[in-house]
Amino acid sequence: MEHLQINDNGPAALSIEQMPDEIIGHVLYYLSPEDNLSGVQLVSRRFYRLANEPLLWKYHCRTSIKYWSPHHRFQKRLAAQVQRTLWKWLYIRRSGVNKQVSRTLDEIIRTKVHRGRGFETISRLGYDAKDVLLENCQAPTTADDWIARRVLDAVHKHAAIEEWDSIAQSSEPWELRLKTRQLERALGAFDLFVLHDQPGDLDDIARMLDDIAASFRLSHGGFLNYSTRKKALTLVRWLRARNLTGLNDPHNDYRNLRNCLIGQALRDPDHDSLPIVSAAIFCCVAARLGIDASSCSFPSHVHAIISAPTGYTLDGDLAGESDPSSQRMFLDPYGSDDEVRFAHLESILGQLGFAEHTVQFTTPVPASRMAIRVAHNISASLGIPNMHDRLAPRAIQLLNGNSHTNATACSYAASWAMLILNRPDRTTWLDRLEKFLKRFPDVYPEDAWLVEKYLWPRFCEVISTPRDGFRRHHTRPGGPINPWHFWQGMRDLDGIPPPVYRRDRCNNRSGPGLQIGQVFRHRRYGWLGVITSWDERKSSRSNYFDLSLEDPADGPPIPPGTSRYGFFYSCIAAAEAEPHIVSARNIDTISDSTLVTEDMFPTAGKYFKRFDAAACKFVSNIREEFPQD
Numbered sequence: 263m264e265h266l267q268i269n270d271n272g273p274a275a276l277s278i279e280q281m282p283d284e285i286i287g288h289v290l291y292y293l294s295p296e297d298n299l300s301g302v303q304l305v306s307r308r309f310y311r312l313a314n315e316p317l318l319w320k321y322h323c324r325t326s327i328k329y330w331s332p333h334h335r336f337q338k339r340l341a342a343q344v345q346r347t348l349w350k351w352l353y354i355r356r357s358g359v360n361k362q363v364s365r366t367l368d369e370i371i372r373t374k375v376h377r378g379r380g381f382e383t384i385s386r387l388g389y390d391a392k393d394v395l396l397e398n399c400q401a402p403t404t405a406d407d408w409i410a411r412r413v414l415d416a417v418h419k420h421a422a423i424e425e426w427d428s429i430a431q432s433s434e435p436w437e438l439r440l441k442t443r444q445l446e447r448a449l450g451a452f453d454l455f456v457l458h459d460q461p462g463d464l465d466d467i468a469r470m471l472d473d474i475a476a477s478f479r480l481s482h483g484g485f486l487n488y489s490t491r492k493k494a495l496t497l498v499r500w501l502r503a504r505n506l507t508g509l510n511d512p513h514n515d516y517r518n519l520r521n522c523l524i525g526q527a528l529r530d531p532d533h534d535s536l537p538i539v540s541a542a543i544f545c546c547v548a549a550r551l552g553i554d555a556s557s558c559s560f561p562s563h564v565h566a567i568i569s570a571p572t573g574y575t576l577d578g579d580l581a582g583e584s585d586p587s588s589q590r591m592f593l594d595p596y597g598s599d600d601e602v603r604f605a606h607l608e609s610i611l612g613q614l615g616f617a618e619h620t621v622q623f624t625t626p627v628p629a630s631r632m633a634i635r636v637a638h639n640i641s642a643s644l645g646i647p648n649m650h651d652r653l654a655p656r657a658i659q660l661l662n663g664n665s666h667t668n669a670t671a672c673s674y675a676a677s678w679a680m681l682i683l684n685r686p687d688r689t690t691w692l693d694r695l696e697k698f699l700k701r702f703p704d705v706y707p708e709d710a711w712l713v714e715k716y717l718w719p720r721f722c723e724v725i726s727t728p729r730d731g732f733r734r735h736h737t738r739p740g741g742p743i744n745p746w747h748f749w750q751g752m753r754d755l756d757g758i759p760p761p762v763y764r765r766d767r768c769n770n771r772s773g774p775g776l777q778i779g780q781v782f783r784h785r786r787y788g789w790l791g792v793i794t795s796w797d798e799r800k801s802s803r804s805n806y807f808d809l810s811l812e813d814p815a816d817g818p819p820i821p822p823g824t825s826r827y828g829f830f831y832s833c834i835a836a837a838e839a840e841p842h843i844v845s846a847r848n849i850d851t852i853s854d855s856t857l858v859t860e861d862m863f864p865t866a867g868k869y870f871k872r873f874d875a876a877a878c879k880f881v882s883n884i885r886e887e888f889p890q891d
Contacts, residue, residue, distance in 0.1 A: 334352075382711040408872055429448055442549035446542065449632065449633060493552075502595070567592060777891050779793065781879065792870075
């Protein structure tokens with residue numbers, strides 16, 4: 263083999279055969295695992311041995327792949343002895359999943375037929391699919407990445423629902439750290455519905471809480487020597503001094519949607535949170551510091567309960583025959599630096615008429631109860647009639663994403679949480695399920711498989727003949743409506759090719775004058791929209807109808823014989839989820855692409871691959887239906 267030369271005058275370098283294993287092994291860390299598999303390991307037996315070192319493939323698994331589904335127990339594998347895992351096999355298997363995700367995503371983009379099945383296939387892979395989806399979401403604007411964001415949202419929703427289902431099916435853990443871990447994950451699951459392609463998932467929430475606890479330890483060297491009471495008071499004051507709990511402006515911001523989400527509270531610079539989230543943050547950090555803290559479901563204002571170690575008082579004395587009150591204390595991490603006296607809580611309960619339920623409201627509750635209460639808080643935040651116009655935009659604004667889409671997603675999350683975590687019954691739960699089945703199939707058709715997997719079995723628990731549906735049907739001339747049929751209809755439509763609309767087959771030979779994907783400004787109302795389909799006939803769905811069509815004076819005069827005014831265009835409007843139908847005379851197309859922002863059209867992924875800024879036009883993803891647009 264030819265010898266490598268260091269320079270023209272220097273001595274010859276070692277040949278590959280003469281290099282020690284340590285040097286070659288070190289070089290292999292700088293080669294991609296794909297190059298290793300396809301070439302390096304095939305050079306010789308020696309290279310095969312060096313290229314298959316478990317430590318090398320453990321390194322590739324750790325650095326080349328960021329997200330792993332929980333069933334891999336990846337962190338435990340990293341902490342265990344290297345020989346206990348077949349690292350090369352694990353990498354090959356995981357990279358195979360990445361290829362499967364890419365193929366399925368390409369198919370979802372290519373055709374609408376079985377698109378829902380493609381969503382399901384990727385969603386079932388869980389976090390194993392996230393690396394590929396994030397790569398597509400964060401691709402340049404010229405890439406076809408819009409639908410990848412919807413698929414990533416579907417993966418996150420599945421992870422959240424799976425987390426709640428796991429909590430609902432398991433008993434409450436006794437070990438302190440496991441209890442608070444369940445709490446942070448139960449509350450963090452709401453964040454997954456609005457996470458999109460940003461950091462802040464369940465593992466990120468755990469790391470943020472770890473960092474807070476570590477920061478507290480560094481600033482309190484003698485903390486371990488404190489009594490339980492002093493530990494709890496020191497921690498709550500430290501958290502509040504750093505605005506990690508509570509609200510900066512409760513008068514105006516109390517009902518803001520982001521205050522209900524623990525991930526938003528931890529990531530936002532202001533760290534605003536409702537009492538329930540503030541108490542959860544305190545309890546989760548306290549558990550990391552060895553403090554036994556739990557949330558109690560006190561009416562209107564969640565508090566934290568701190569318990570002394572068994573056999574001791576809060577002040578570190580032996581418990582003996584002392585008053586049980588010396589072994590627990592109450593804190594309000596949201597609103598107070600000081601201990602809340604039990605007598606004060608009793609007084610409030612008496613004023614509310616709940617004196618006989620004192621024990622119920624002043625004892626620890628499981629994570630599932632706290633998640634249900636967060637769901638009610640979300641519903642309350644979104645249910646304020648009209649809100650105040652001045653505060654409405656801020657009230658539903660989150661760190662990322664379109665506000666109106668996020669609000670719908672949070673409402674969807676709250677509905678799922680209450681259906682999964684509440685025990686099914688024939689009254690409230692059944693009514694809630696019926697409303698859910700009617701409201702969301704058009705918004706989240708890709709989740710039909712989740713409804714079948716998690717809600718249908720629960721429905722079967724309370725209905726003796728589930729195939730007959732609900733007893734209380736809303737009737738119409740055609741017969742009763744079974745709410746399950748809405749979702750089944752989505753499943754059925756998924757396998758049917760869409761109808762084809764061709765410009766050269768219109769009754770009017772000139773065809774429509776506008777194209778799918780064009781951005782326009784509504785001539786009467788001024789909002790921006792994007793054309794998603796066209797039709798020669800007026801839509802019969804009056805709730806989607808553009809009311810401006812009723813007034814001919816709103817648009818310019820219709821030139822005689824101008825046939826394009828016979829066409830109507832379906833469109834999506836800026837910052838809205840509901841479609842509209844607009845006549846051609848109310849459409850002014852625009853060419854300034856700077857008017858179109860990234861989150862302006864939250865449902866664009868249903869119709870388009872990407873936005874072409876040069877043409878100020880969205881690239882159609884519905885060519886099956888409109889092949890000439």
